[in-house]
Ligand SMILES: Nc1ncnc2c1ncn2[C@@H]1O[C@H](COP(=O)(O)OP(=O)(O)OP(=O)(O)O)[C@@H](O)[C@H]1O
């Protein structure tokens with residue numbers, strides 16, 4: 001089994017690169033953010049507060065990882081709720097076994113998230129930490145939302161990303177940070193193709 005761990009802040013392009021790496025190597029791909037989004041959305045849909053530890057844990061224990069393709073998971077509400085439930089230690093613990101089982105898939109797996117290289121798969125042979133300035137990330141997410149026909153205001157997207165960055169980096173349990181042995185890839189000035197070429201070079205070097 002081979003694991004490629006791809007971490008980074010919101011809208012850094014880690015999912016884009018992780019998906020491309022998985023396709024290149026013929027590995028399975030898991031967007032672990034969707035697990036947290038599913039928990040956050042379930043709590044919201046039940047009319048509860050995503051910061052309520054009991055409500056969030058109950059939701060984490062009952063989500064169905066086979067149903068992560070709900071389009072509602074990609075919305076802003078789900079994202080904000082995800083970063084609140086993600087700060088609750090027992091929620092993270094409840095989602096760990098599914099991620100570990102996925103990471104054991106043959107011939108390999110690519111997982112993207114915030115703590116794959118630090119907590120979920122600390123022994124992964126290849127670890128990338130994909131980042132970009134918050135302004136570049138906001139611009140990319142803003143364009144993505146507009147291209148999906150959604151209403152989007154750049155300043156709001158920027159603010160939402162800043163708030164999420166703050167919550168994700170400052171929480172006590174599994175805060176967002178590069179693993180000591182991760183290669184940081186700043187894609188601020190790169191196209192997707194340039195970033196992928198660089199990511200592939202790094203991963204091939206690590207798997208050699
Ligand atoms: N290097 C790049 N240049 C321009 N746009 C990019 C680049 N990388 C990714 N994008 C675009 O930026 C947006 C965010 O990328 P992506 O969804 O891969 O980020 P993410 O880090 O997985 O986000 P999230 O944290 O929400 O899961 C997408 O619209 C994607 O097409």
Ligand SMILES: Nc1ccn([C@@H]2O[C@H](COP(=O)(O)O)[C@@H](O)[C@H]2O)c(=O)n1
Nearest residue numbers: 010032033036082083086113114115164
């Ligand atoms: N491994 C992970 C993945 C995600 N989170 C939290 O979920 C939020 C949404 O994640 P996206 O990747 O879809 O942006 C994110 O802001 C994190 O709070 C996490 O903690 N660990």
